[in-house]
Amino acid sequence: MVTKKILFTGGGSAGHVTVNLALIPRFLEEGWKVEYIGSTGGIERQLVSSLRDVRYYGIETGKLRRYLDWNNVKDPFRIAKGVWQAYRLIRKERPDVLFSKGGFVSVPVVLGAWMNRVPIVIHESDLTPGLANRISIPFAGAVCTTFPETGDHLGKGKVHHAGPIVREELRRGNAERGRTFCGFAGGKPVLLVMGGSLGARKINEAVRAALPLLTPAFQVVHLCGKGQRDDSVRSPHYRQYEYVQEELPDLLAMTDVVVSRAGSNSIFEFLALRKPMLLVPLTRQQSRGDQLVNAESFRRSGFCEVLFEEKMTAETLAAEAKRLYENRHAYKREMDRFDQGDALSSVFELVRSAAK
Missing domain, CATH: 3.40.50.2000 (Glycogen Phosphorylase B;)
Structure with missing residues (x-):
């Protein structure tokens, strides 16, 4: 039996990691190989390092700012370098699917996966999508949402309302x-x-x-x-x-x-x-x-x-x-009165289906 491999990305804040932390144990229990691409020094590295059997790769990244800053001149070069690093890593590791939680580090990884023709599933927690996810969504095959209203901002084609994922x-x-x-x-x-x-x-x-x-x-x-x-x-x-x-x-x-x-x-x-x-x-x-x-x-x-x-x-x-x-x-x-549902299982099945 061929072992499946999943690649996770997402970072910049704890909120862009917690959904990944909830999903990773499910994939490990099912016998998948799990790898993670994040920034070299972000909070995602700290959080993921505590997980056994998850290999972490750090890449160069820049921040997507909406305001004037001298780093805006440098960051496009950092992002370009990150895309190249992600592309080479993904080409070498050949994952079956990428799951992206968003944050500025995810953009180079999504682009690298798309260039390697790896299926991409994105998760959007907020009611309206963030800038990183707005850039990435055209390259994804599916987008999981927490709020049902998020579909109004994205169109219905690739949107799957899953509900909130809560760490068990x-x-x-x-x-x-x-x-x-x-x-x-x-x-x-x-x-x-x-x-x-x-x-x-x-x-x-x-x-x-x-x-x-x-x-x-x-x-x-x-x-x-x-x-x-x-x-x-x-x-x-x-x-x-x-x-x-x-x-x-x-x-x-x-x-x-x-x-x-x-x-x-x-x-x-x-x-x-x-x-x-x-x-x-x-x-x-x-x-x-x-x-x-x-x-x-x-x-x-x-x-x-x-x-x-x-x-x-x-x-x-x-x-x-x-x-x-x-x-x-x-x-x-x-x-x-709130129906929590089983969003974790729903997203897990969607990602597993995308990997096929």
């Missing part, structure tokens, strides 16, 4: 282990703050300023992002970590309410775990506006409250977090 290990958390890890007592509610790997600074500043208002009501666990710890801030009811991996399911299990950016992968994971959310989406000045659209979709569905960054202060953040907790049961009732 997140459902296996233990609240007691989470409290032990943080040194928290039982009985007092836990507020989890996730700023994301990008755009965390504003939330971090507001949360730390709000601690005198938050800690009388909550125990606060703060995932602040790489290089964003502030060890001068101390409280028996506050714990900060740059990033957690193995402990994340346990931290989520003990969490009562969440303050987060509005990246689609994270908010759908909170939805699957029935965690009421206060979302602080990235502004249009910081992003293409996808988080604003994601947050509004969730607000209309009754899953969250939204606090715009322009209105976020220590006082408004603390007041909204407390109001969210007081009304948590109403949000959970709306979340219980």
Whole structure:
């Protein structure tokens, strides 16, 4: 029997890796060889390196910016080099299919796969596709979407609405282990703050300023992002970590309410775990506006409250977090109506079919 091989790509932020991390174990269990192409120093390398039996290749890449920057002059050459590196790697390794999660590193890989006539499946988590995926989609045979409305932006020909993919290990958390890890007592509610790997600074500043208002009501666990710890801030009811991996399911299990950016992968994971959310989406000045659209979709569905960054202060953040907790049961009732489905199996079967 011939062993199938799948190549994954996606990176630049944790959100462009998490779906891949959910799918990779399924392919390994089925006996596939799994390889990954990402950037040489991006967060994807850090996340994928923890997986056994997955070979990682780093390539040159540039960022696709919408603003003036001197790097815009250099990056087309980096992207061209990345396309050449990806083309040569794919020609040598000969995968049966490429699965791309997006992010700027994925564009050279998609082009390299297309030039080698490797079938391409793309995943788009946000309601509207990002720039990297918009560039890549014409070269793909299929596009999996999380939001059903995304098909309106892409046309129906190659779009497959799969729904949200949630990592199975997140459902296996233990609240007691989470409290032990943080040194928290039982009985007092836990507020989890996730700023994301990008755009965390504003939330971090507001949360730390709000601690005198938050800690009388909550125990606060703060995932602040790489290089964003502030060890001068101390409280028996506050714990900060740059990033957690193995402990994340346990931290989520003990969490009562969440303050987060509005990246689609994270908010759908909170939805699957029935965690009421206060979302602080990235502004249009910081992003293409996808988080604003994601947050509004969730607000209309009754899953969250939204606090715009322009209105976020220590006082408004603390007041909204407390109001969210007081009304948590109403949000959970709306979340219980959401049909999660089995998006992981749906996407797995689609990719397996493309490989044939």
